[in-house]
Amino acid sequence: MSDIRMLSNRYEVRRLIGRGGMAEVHEGVDTRLGRRVAIKLLRSDLARDPSFHIRLEREAKSAASLNHPGIVAVYDSGEEKYTETGGSEITVPFIVMEYVEGQTLRQVLGEHGPLSVTEALDVAAGVLAPLEYSHRHGIVHRDIKPANVMLTPEGDIKVMDFGIARALEDTGSLTQTQSVVGTAQYLSPEQARGEVVDARSDLYSTACLLYELLTGRPPFVGESQLAVAYQHVGEQPAPPSSLVPGLPRDVDRVVLHALTKDRDERYQDAHTFREDALAARDGRPLTLDGDAAATQVMGAAPWTSAEPTVAFPAAPPPTGAMAAAPGPHTEMLGQIEEGQDEDRKKSKTWIWVGSALLAIVLAGLGLWIYAMNREPEIVTFELADVTDMEANEAEAQLEGLGLHVTRDEQPDDEIDEGNVVSTDPAAGTQVEEGSDVTMIVSTGPDSIEVPDVEGDTESLARQTLGDAGLTAGSNIEQDSPDIPGGQVMETKPEAGTSVPKGSNVDLVLSSGRVEVPDVTGLSEADACSRLESDDYQLSCSVEKVETNDETAGEVFEQNAPAGTKVDQHSSVTIKVAEEEPTQEPTFDPPFTVNPPNPSPDDEDDADNQGTGPGFGNGNGHGNGNGRGNGFRDSADAFGGLREFASRLWDSSASALR
Template sequence: MTVPVPKLLGGRYEVGDLIARGGMAEVHHGYDTRLGRAVAIKILRSDHVRDTHFLSRFRREAQSVAGLNHRNIVAVYDSGEDFLLETGGAQVPVPWIVMEYVEGFTLREILTSNGPLPAQEATRITESILDALAYSHEMGMVHRDIKPANVMVSRDGSVKVMDFGIARAVADTQATMTQTSSVMGTAQYISPEQAEGLPVDSRSDLYSTGCLLFELMTGRTPFIGEPVSLTYQHVSKPPPAPSQFNEAVPEALDAVVAQALVKDRELRYQHAEDFRDDLRSVRLGRPVSAAAYAALRAEAPTYVVAPAEQVPAALSPSDQQDSDPPYAEPRRRWGALAMISSLLLAVGVLGFFARTYLDSRPDLVVVPSVVSKSIATATAELKAAGFDVTQTYQPSRETPRDKVIEQQPRAGSEQIRGTQIALIVSGGPAATKVPPVNGLQLDEATQLIEDAGLTLGDVTVIDRAGYVTDRVVSATPPQFSDAAEGDVVTLVIASGRVSLPDLSGRTQDEARDELSKLRLPVKTIFRESSQAEGTVIQTDPEPGKVDVGTTVTVVLAKPLPVTATRTVTTTPTASASSPPTSTGTSEPSETSTSPPPNSQTSAPAQRGTASGRWGAQHRTSRARFEVAGPATLLR
């Protein structure tokens, strides 16, 4: 059953189109959503995920290559393992490795499209491969599968070795040695010891590199044929010289290739640096090592010619008794000439070797230190000292953009003039975005910020309605805004409290509006009060800091109860003979509205007089009532 490839690995890597496929793994174009960069993702093929052997090999590779950090090796950023559920519910492991995405072409694609390369370019590329192998061998790792399909050339010309053990590129259709006993590798490039099933070491990689160099210059490998035939040829057949197939290849390169392809690894190049130094000598027009020339001539027939010796004719006894034979003097002269000739020959040989030695002495130059300098300054200083310069950019938040982070070979070491100095240059912080943190708890927001490659700055606490304790209110820069790796993000978080104002004297509607702004629940009760009806008497809790979500009880005024009042009005009594007078007391007098009997006054006059007196007394009595009150009048 085929297991589908996940669309997202490790919660951050988007899986894109397939760009390479091999016998054990597939490589997809990918995208790192956290750092915003293109990556290559190697995934174990779905038909091998249940094979414990393949799983263990893939996991070992992930652990091994993660420790390699070199300009000529494809960088490994991350590795991990996801799990998919099959239809039956079983979990299937999906191991993956996230690598540097190199925009360029494999050497296999370049050879297929363009044919053989110029010797100078083939030499430059192979030097970079050997730089990578020197580093990996120092780290204790043997590649075991060096071939054109496993070497990338980027658009800027830099060389990257990839695939330390599993994936094979789609374009590489060459026959491949499968795993039989301990035999691993690709048939056209396999070393004799690999072909024989013997343990491999770093020198096996150098043999494969020699085969690769041969192909770069000629368009074909040293040996061709079926896998079984290829194995036999690698073990037993002397390799041809590259110049047999490309007349432009100089003899010095023939010698270097011959030394790399020696059958006995004890006589082969012992270190990648030795191989690289000979190639550099060819490129700079200097003599290569004597061992390389010896390897070139090792298969040619050698004839040792002894010097001819004159044998005199047989002598008669009388001649033998002659003390001064006639040929004695010429023989002495011949001996002297031979001695002189031998001396001259010896001097000539010594002179030749002395000159060869002097010509082959390396012109050593101390490498200047350019770390922390700008790339322009570093390049100028290194070229002035006689070195070539290559540069590779990588993200860095510690080193400013366009400043040198690292140099290889290191400063202060002595190197041959013309050596290539590789510079690692800061490209500045990687691009990222401020994650969405508003409304999250502080610890959750902090984790997201750090995962995005950003740094948490100051945290300010404020009162904010509707936000409980430690909830993020806002971020600066705002969430979703562009940022660079290492940028500082400051947060404003909630205290979980708000300030309750004094609402006394406000109307019910005004109080509700204020509490609504604070997002506080409201409970209303009424209490009798002389204050205007509906105004706030007090709140519970009282004004001050309260927790978010606290219910506020609002006490509103309602009218006091009304007391009933009885008003009594009396009319004072008037006599005909005398007007009513005020007694000075609060007791009322009765008033009669009819004139007294036997009155001598005429009716109209009496009515007028009585009416006037009654009106005055009535007003006086009314005034007393209003001042004294009903209780006094009823006493």
Template sequence: MLSGRYRVDDLIGRGGMASVYRGQDLTLGRPVAIKILEADLAADSAFRTRFRLEAQSASRMSHPAIVRVYDAGEETRTDAAGQPHPEPYIVMELVTGHLLKDIISDGPVPLEDALRYTDGILEALEYSHRAGVVHRDIKPGNVMVTDAGQVKVMDFGIARAVSDSSSTVAETTAIIGTASYFSPEMAKGDPVDARADIYSAGIVLYELLTGQPPFRGENPIAVAYQHVSEAPVPPSELVDTVPRSLDALVLRALAKDPFQRPQTAVAFRDALAAATGRKAPSKRRVESLSNELYGPDPKQAAETARSLRQLTSDDTMRRTQSGPPVAWVWAGIAMLAVLLVSVFIWVNTLRPDEGTVTPNALTVPDVVTMTWDRAEQVIDKAKLVPQQIDETSADVPEGAVVRTDPVAGTTVAPGEQVTVYVSQGVEKAAVPALANLTVSEVTSSLEQAGLKLGSITRRNDPRLAADVVISGSVNGAAVTDGQEIPKGSAVDLVVATGTVTVEDFALNYTVDKAVEILESDQYNLDPVVQEDPSCPATDPRMVKVQSAIGEVPVGSEITLTTCSG
């Protein structure tokens, strides 16, 4: 038992940081998952403090794509030598399903599933980033897929607690796990923000598409080095069924510079949704994007730099000659000449649609946030052809431009079409009937309406049975049946407990007054008066004994015994 409330049952799994057990919340009568941290982490008081604060932060997040954190606490265990040891734990939602890493272990997943899983991860990140919480450890081992196919991201806040208590990359990776999903800024020990999660989500998408992460090595330091300095192989070169349009998206998500990645989870989700419908870029364009993001050959550049540093600073190396052999010099000059001639021929034979600057080339203007009318004028003036497509947007006001395709700054030929995506505002949904229905009925109605079930607060109501909804609200504001709210909103419910709390009327109330109170709207119970001839009667008649006190089911019969002897 933990805190006298949580019963710890069978072991579910064990990792480098903690062991997870199936458990039962005896107070609320619900199954839970209990994560108990390992002793070496628990011994660090700074870590325990950070862990508690981050668990509290994570517990405030309520979203269908995030495993809920219900509670966090600390027990003290005494070992065989009589020494006390702290044992921090967190209590989470119990999810039935499979870890995403187990799904990937069988190889690349179908394209549709890969996109759906990634979208679910980004949906969770979209919510957490708006709440100011950066996960820092997005990886398949921290993602569950339920039996119904719902994606659930877990362990929010724990990675930060670990990294803030660790001093080196090696130490941190030993605690968190594999470094295959580190962002370059994490590997270098730089400050991180939401874009680090975007990078890790890109790694997960890469692994879903190819069955393997883009960077692998013998130890975490080797992998971290690759994150910082090497370019990933486009997914379609490993699995030829991957659309090349996804190559461009994955390479962009894995950019070393955070400013070159999608800046938000919303932008990544939008790009992911549009990627499969776009015309696939040529292989040369993908190579051009890779060079733009990572340089022409970052691995070779890094190796050259390392060799130069060794030659200039390592005084333990003894050179056997004053300079390189003459044959090497002439071979190097010949190779450089061949390379220059090849580049010259390649540049002059490029087709206009493969990236060469053609005569009269135009630049797509930046019309984002403009109205459609204004954007149309600007694009017309630029001698391009605008085409309007409406789409819903939670971030851009109705009537304003969300994005363009091609994006602003792209060089195009005169008269080329520019697709302008105009915001229709947030997509709305009507709130279904809530009051006097059961939670299961309301949950089904919310899903059909395109809404989500939020938190549930239980309250006594003498007129309603257990699990019957009393009212609903969104972000603390009450909602009514038929009210239009943003689609996808979480509706919080106030639900009847099916009980009322009855005070003790014995010795302090007359029978008539107790009957009046129990029959009132406050209790709505059924009082029955029973006379006891074994004790002397009083005037007025007083309640001697009451059959039930405290929590009783609504509509219950309460027996009031009074003396009649």
């Protein structure tokens, strides 16, 4: 096969991004929708085994029935036929899943080592949230481990690989339909004993995961898978603080309580476990504080107010199936090294006891393998009619008959929302125990009325539309003089319109800005009235300018040009023309003043005063110095008259004005 191939004429298979014990995961592209996907393909060497086909089909159905942001979504599944080199044809099933950027916790631990207390507890809480959801919907994961949990670059947790998931109500043999039931390091005691699992088994596995996030290793390690399984059944884990000194006491309490062998004594649901993990992170009281028995952690001294910490026995280095257990084994091995004969006898006794326990475990595993390979008894019966029954009630009834139930939704104008429309196979059909049944659940009428979200913020409007069964579409920005920026002005289609369920509804959002109108050519009053009107709600600032180039009393300029967008309630300055003042005209004096004729007495003094006949015509015909001086004095007299005339003119002009 080429590096790039097509599945179902739709999915383009590209580079390999992961490989597991059963399947390979490739990056791919959904060519129909143009989106990036992850494609899980059953390994070709396992494609001839029907049991692996069943397991991959179960994973697709289990994950597809769960819609939670913490669970990797399944989009599609199918089968593709290939022709091998020898000419034989094989069928390879595949699952098309959500493509998730990030790393598995196994990769994170391998590259960075143990996490901090806060980080580890946050991750555990992130795993428990989708588990709480899947448990509510009747699905047990059964294989929680670091390789099946992804951490995205945004810090989100994604749980994946529901390949061996099973319904909570399934009371049949644990291994009737599959050969893999989990990974030894994270196996609950009831899984190791071959008992029926429930939600509390996932919580035990999550505690093993949290233990490794805190310490860098699982709670039990050994030389073989069988040795580890034995420890899960019969050994007590060392407190995390014995491997990482300084861990808070409440962290030890939460982890060890979740690792209790008896499932009735450990956390009973994912919600309580998650709340205690977050409480331990934040230093708040735990739910365990209300249970006096629960405060006695395995191997710990009683809690007292005088003793703020608990003394846990230190864990020895792991040397095999028995080496992971603290307590008497450590003393025994130390005394053997010292060569004490009495302790050698004790050591032999413990070896015989351990061998006997190991034989019991092996016998249980043998029965387990026998039950796994035994053909289940086929029981057929008539499928009950659950039409118009509430979906949860119908699902419980069908699963009580040993059927595996999945849900599909479709609108229906007659069946109430949340009730069953029909089943596939139809009611009355003969089915076998363990068969798959799909319930078609009504989503109510096919049309929905668009809710009124005017005045809401964008995020609130989108949430309201989503809650109503509609999809918030594009944002359309529109100017508004009074609606604050970012608030919804209207929807398209309008509120109250009936549209098909799931329809796109666009949001018209206020830009918080206003387009300035053109007020040039208007009077000052009209211009300000328009700017301050409800259509614009802008402030008007007036500046009067003296000019004869513009029409007096009209606006000839505005500081924000017409069409400019400004913030709501901004101030716009307009310039209003004023007529320039008229300049005063200048005129020559309306009359002239001649100098008076000299008297005879004055002529006698002409030589001394210069006011003699020389003034008369000023032609230089006077008598010597008297005439010359008379001309000069005449000029002085004329200058004084001009000042007088000027003052007289000013008075006349004032009177005229």
